[in-house]
Amino acid sequence: MAVPFADLQLQYQNIKSEIDGAIANVIRDNAFIRGPYVDAFEREFASAVDAKHCISCANGTDALYLAMAALKVKPGDEVITTAHSWISTAAMITHAGATPVFCDTDGVTFTIDPEAIKAAITPRTVGIIPVHLYGQPADMDEIMAIANKHKLWVIEDCAQAHLARYKGQQVGTFGAVATYSFYPGKNLGAMGDAGAVVTGDAALAEHMTMLARHGGLVKHQHQIEGINSRLDGMQAAVLSAKLPHLAVWTKARQEAAKVYDAGLNQIEDVVVPEVAPDRTHVYHLYTIRHPRRDELVKHLNANGVQTAVNYPTALPFLAAYARFKHRPEQFPNACVDQKRIVSLPMFAEITRAQQDEVIELVRRF
Numbered sequence: 535m536a537v538p539f540a541d542l543q544l545q546y547q548n549i550k551s552e553i554d555g556a557i558a559n560v561i562r563d564n565a566f567i568r569g570p571y572v573d574a575f576e577r578e579f580a581s582a583v584d585a586k587h588c589i590s591c592a593n594g595t596d597a598l599y600l601a602m603a604a605l606k607v608k609p610g611d612e613v614i615t616t617a618h619s620w621i622s623t624a625a626m627i628t629h630a631g632a633t634p635v636f637c638d639t640d641g642v643t644f645t646i647d648p649e650a651i652k653a654a655i656t657p658r659t660v661g662i663i664p665v666h667l668y669g670q671p672a673d674m675d676e677i678m679a680i681a682n683k684h685k686l687w688v689i690e691d692c693a694q695a696h697l698a699r700y701k702g703q704q705v706g707t708f709g710a711v712a713t714y715s716f717y718p719g720k721n722l723g724a725m726g727d728a729g730a731v732v733t734g735d736a737a738l739a740e741h742m743t744m745l746a747r748h749g750g751l752v753k754h755q756h757q758i759e760g761i762n763s764r765l766d767g768m769q770a771a772v773l774s775a776k777l778p779h780l781a782v783w784t785k786a787r788q789e790a791a792k793v794y795d796a797g798l799n800q801i802e803d804v805v806v807p808e809v810a811p812d813r814t815h816v817y818h819l820y821t822i823r824h825p826r827r828d829e830l831v832k833h834l835n836a837n838g839v840q841t842a843v844n845y846p847t848a849l850p851f852l853a854a855y856a857r858f859k860h861r862p863e864q865f866p867n868a869c870v871d872q873k874r875i876v877s878l879p880m881f882a883e884i885t886r887a888q889q890d891e892v893i894e895l896v897r898r899f
């Protein structure tokens with residue numbers, strides 16, 4: 535049996551009339567750029583993630599840029615982030631004018647180690663960007679305590695963590711700003727690129743809105759130099775159609791994770807994802823560790839099971855960061871993980887039979 539890594543076609547078929555209707559409405563109303571569908575989605579998403587303000591933008595990468603630009607990051611500043619993420623998190627630090635300073639992960643949750651943050655702080659540090667990687671929240675109590683003590687801002691990268699909670703509180707509500715991606719494969723995905731920033735701070739919200747819209751709130755009145763990072767009406771309408779399903783889809787991912795946990799955790803050499811106490815994982819990705827990862831991937835792929843490695847190279851060791859001359863001993867956990875991690879098929883509609891197939895193939899390996 536072939537098991538896809540994700541099945542966006544199936545998701546679409548299940549809610550086809552809602553999606554088709556939403557897109558038809560945008561075309562009927564000529565509401566292609568901004569307009570009522572974008573305004574509605576911003577309101578709905580803010581409410582869904584317990585945020586005061588939501589500003590939509592073109593993608594989750596721009597969201598990080600907008601957040602840092604609004605927080606007035608400048609050349610010479612250092613921003614601390616995790617060694618284990620997608621490159622956008624670090625690249626936008628550079629594009630906003632600052633220097634990324636990488637910290638190792640905690641060895642268990644794939645999220646940034648608060649002890650490593652403490653060791654990385656210098657007089658130039660201005661902020662911290664934790665990433666709630668794979669859908670598990672980072673240790674927000676510790677991170678906020680460090681940030682408050684050193685008067686640093688926090689931007690939460692929630693690209694993989696829609697609706698995840700830390701001690702019952704939604705991610706994205708701890709720091710000054712949080713950023714979201716609605717890339718199609720995300721837990722809430724558009725049918726193209728889309729993203730958003732959320733914040734509780736009205737002044738930051740206004741500044742990010744201006745930055746994303748050519749530097750002004752009113753046409754031809756450019757208060758500052760901005761960029762063009764808009765959510766289009768079709769993506770907003772698609773996202774509004776999907777948003778009411780997100781809680782159910784999240785629950786389905788959590789149930790699927792339980793099935794994997796039970797089936798895989800007795801298998802020698804397999805380390806299933808561990809969820810730290812007080813954290814609610816939303817399983818954007820179900821990522822196991824295995825000492826012979828590459829062989830396991832070959833075996834699964836040869837038998838029709840799609841997998842992914844997120845990510846094969848820890849950020850400090852990408853060619854883009856060769857200038858920093860990082861050493862493996864600075865990031866022992868991220869270095870070991872980059873060779874051991876593999877993500878298994880995970881999506882809300884995955885069937886028990888598909889999961890049994892994956893589990894059985896891992897067991898046979």
Ligand SMILES: Cc1ncc(COP(=O)(O)O)c(C=O)c1O
Nearest residue numbers: 593594595620622693715716717
């Ligand atoms: C952790 C993380 N940050 C940022 C991004 C960037 O989002 P986008 O692809 O929408 O630009 C992604 C998604 O790809 C991500 O996974």
